[in-house]
Amino acid sequence: MSFATRPTAAVAPSNDLLRAAIEGLSLPQKALPCYLFYDARGSALFERITELPEYYPTRTETAILAARVGEIAAQTPPGSILVEFGSGSSRKTEILIDALPTLAAYVPIDVSRSALDEACARLASRFPALRIIPTEGDFTQPLILPQGLAKRPRLGFFPGSTIGNFGHDDACALLRGMALSLGTGARLLIGADLQKDLARLIPAYNDSAGVTAEFNLNLLARLNREIGANFDLERFGHAALFNAVEGRIEIYLVSLAAQTVDVGGRRFDFAKGERIHTENSYKYTIAQFGDLASRAGWAARHVWTDAENLFSLFELAL
Numbered sequence: 001m002s003f004a005t006r007p008t009a010a011v012a013p014s015n016d017l018l019r020a021a022i023e024g025l026s027l028p029q030k031a032l033p034c035y036l037f038y039d040a041r042g043s044a045l046f047e048r049i050t051e052l053p054e055y056y057p058t059r060t061e062t063a064i065l066a067a068r069v070g071e072i073a074a075q076t077p078p079g080s081i082l083v084e085f086g087s088g089s090s091r092k093t094e095i096l097i098d099a100l101p102t103l104a105a106y107v108p109i110d111v112s113r114s115a116l117d118e119a120c121a122r123l124a125s126r127f128p129a130l131r132i133i134p135t136e137g138d139f140t141q142p143l144i145l146p147q148g149l150a151k152r153p154r155l156g157f158f159p160g161s162t163i164g165n166f167g168h169d170d171a172c173a174l175l176r177g178m179a180l181s182l183g184t185g186a187r188l189l190i191g192a193d194l195q196k197d198l199a200r201l202i203p204a205y206n207d208s209a210g211v212t213a214e215f216n217l218n219l220l221a222r223l224n225r226e227i228g229a230n231f232d233l234e235r236f237g238h239a240a241l242f243n244a245v246e247g248r249i250e251i252y253l254v255s256l257a258a259q260t261v262d263v264g265g266r267r268f269d270f271a272k273g274e275r276i277h278t279e280n281s282y283k284y285t286i287a288q289f290g291d292l293a294s295r296a297g298w299a300a301r302h303v304w305t306d307a308e309n310l311f312s313l314f315e316l317a318l
């Protein structure tokens, strides 16, 4: 293939980043896509979020999974392939892999190279016999498995309520895409965060130690580092609010002053108080999420929750 049609990996990421940043900052409501959070520093900050006292999703889902992994394993044919969408640290996956000793392969997909490298190194030492196929990239894209694994039963894993980052139509399209990638007979274990009291919800996205703020602001720091933007991090703040109409947490970076920022040679003006929308995190009822799954062609086989009904883990089948 010629150079023109196939840019080198070293060049492509910053071009993509520049394009995404300029496109988002040019919208009437400035926005940046949330997958840009996850450079090496952002992935590490996200791991710190998962340990915050206010951030209930990770520990709650982990406990649900640990309680149900025996049931899940009993449903999983020997020689299955485990495919994880947005694998990050693969911490929860260890619980699953531990209970599935006959797995033919584990395929973690993530945009963060550093997160993949760390997770795969840890898993390789804990499970030396496991075949691991690390896949750096966008989990919304169709998955192509190596020849020879094509006939294996598939178990998809999409924990963490990452699905919550997608609006309902995009979430439906993503679940349909996963159905196509995983194929007939596949199952998908998927975590969905549940609607709850604002007193519980808001602090999870605006913690007292300021880690979520740092995670959000790192997106601007990343643009400074990788595409030479000149955001003054002292002049942006973090905001999280609940949009009750949409049923979602919305996260913003707020300009603390009137200012102009240079991004790749383009100038973007900010009014004082103007916001950049960086993330949505949809919260579901069990019924809503079941409907979404069935609209996407999946049947809900099981749904498990915690005693406080904070979080849900669904087992879907095709």
Ligand code: AVJ
Binding pocket: 049, 057, 160, 161, 162, 164, 165, 204, 205, 212, 279, 280, 281
């Ligand atoms: C990774 C999408 C599940 O929405 O809770 C955490 C990301 N953002 N704190 C979430 C996040 C701010 C997280 N997900």
